[in-house]
Amino acid sequence: MTDLQQPQVPGVATEVHSMYDTILILDFGSQYSHLITRRVREAGVYCELLPCTQKIDDLHFKPTGVILSGSPYSVYDKDAPRVDPKVFELGVPVLGICYGLQEIAWNHGGRVDPHDKREYGHAIVQIDRHESHPTANLLFEGIGAETKVWMSHGDQLSVMPEGFRVIGHTATAPYAAIAHEEKLMFGIQFHPEVTHSEQGVKILSNFVLGVCKCRSNWSMDSFVEKEIERIRAIVGTDAEVVGAVSGGVDSTVAAKIMHSAIGDRFHAILVDNGVMRLNECETVKEQLSNKLGINLKVVDASEEFLGRLKGVTDPERKRKIIGNTFIEVFEREAAALDKENEAKGRGKIEYLLQGTLYPDVIESISFKGPSATIKTHHNVGGLLEDMRLKLIEPLRELFKDEVRALGKVLDIDEELVWRHPFPGPGLAIRVLGEVTKAQVDICRQADHIYLSEIRAAGLYRKISQAYAALLPIRSVGVMGDQRTYEQVIALRAVETTDFMTADWFPMPVEVLKRMSQRIINEVRGVNRVVYDVSSKPPSTIEWE
Secondary structure, rough: OOOOOOOOOOOOOHHHHHHHHEEEEEEOOOOOHHHHHHHHHHHOOOEEEEOOOHHHOHHOOOOOEEEEOOOOOOOOOOOOOOOOHHHOOOOOOOEEEEEHHHHHHHHHHOEEEEEEEEEEEEEEEOOOOOOOOOOHHHOOOOOOOEEEEEEEEEEEEEOOOEEEEEEEEOOOOOOOOEEEOOEEEEOOOOOOOOOOOOOHHEEEEEEEHHHHHOOOOEEEEEEEEHHHHHHHOOOOOOOOOEEEOOHHHHHHHHHHHHHHHHHHEEEEEEEEEOOOOHHHHEEEEEEEHHHHOEEEEEOHHHHHHHHOOOOOOOHHHHHHHHHHHHHHHHHHHHHHHHHHHHHHOOOOOOEEOOOOOHHHHHHHHOOOOOOOOOOOHHHHHHHOOOOOOOEOOOOOOHHHHHHHHHHHHHOOOHHHHOOOOOOOOHHOOOEOOOHHHHHHHHHHHHHHHHHHHHOOOOOOOHHHHEEEEEEEEEEEEEEEEEEEEEEEEEEEEEOOOOOOOEOOOOOOOOHHHHHHHHHHOOOOOOEEEEEEEOOOOOOOOOOO
């Protein structure tokens, strides 16, 4: 099994599938795959995204339906990604999108060839109805005679596979949509998951609700009740849980769920790793202890972390070191709590709570294997192999916007719910190059000024994530009629809903001027400020 599939606690991974109908989305490397996941969940249906290399015999649940994503590959390429043919033997509906259509055709005797002209952009699909085969019409139920869609392909189906009918065509694509005459199997050459396809949401909803007959019961109201029940069943009445908290929305919501499930048997631990934001420990203690009533212990391990990071410049090594050190600290604190509990006649610490999100999981795997991994998330790939504690990750199946919605259901303060994300490795991956106390202090001060100005300008809620990064370069400057040769701060701000894709935020010029002036004047060691105007992809949100 891949890390994405592996149950973190025996039986846990199958619990969600017994509660919700599940659509399986197989990813062939499309930049839009995560959008399919979002659209299905917006229809109130639970789904999971797995690599297209997933073996059906190794799957630990039976999906209610399967969606095959697009891909930058061609199905006739020697090294083209291939779906397990057993997908078509599951006896559940299948929808192929773009490359997914071509993969269905390829597996059923059809032919795919390069098109004379790559089709990228809007197109009009004419809907072909079939009175003698009403199931073929299900995908376009409630849609008119034509619909505007988004095309992105260089290949086309040139010979129809046996047993299929055309249910949609364009001026240049005679097989823009197909359906099997007997089985609930559909293929579409366009991308319904992107907003450019006007009826795309309706088409996907038709598939998951109309064709697959999924129950539309995936919501944060239902999730929190079932998650609390699930946690109680796992932990039992005696075991206790230790949890990593940072003050961010993810760990706060995870901690609140755990506290709601088992009360004071949950012990939240905030580790001061030496790479946190300004006054972070005090802020987190006020929020979690005083406002939410959660048991919280602050552990100062800053010297330990900074010592292990000395001389390290590679971002993957930073993440691994921080992830491993976190777990070691938790193991140590859990052992100390065990001794205290034993003296009080209480249960042992057996579980570790983490606020892992679905994008963390997705970005830490690839259908091409570890070599294609974008970056390792400390709470997915940085765990010790011999870790004694068993993991509980109540947010593992959720996207960021779902976590925020869950926070509202849990009555967490709006200020906490909408707080910008902060990475587990902290400022260590925002100080590019070697991490030292002096470098962290520079980055910390610049970041504090930056976020203060964003709030003062009333822009905080409009931005999904913002931070200052300290670059490993120096530039010439002039201050007080003297030459300086000091460091550079890069400011980053993005807009996104799911953190899988993001656009840079158009910061007002006057606000940028004020930010730059304050950082250069107030942070010693900085003489230049730049603003990052890169989108994701091709860039990532964090610089490291």
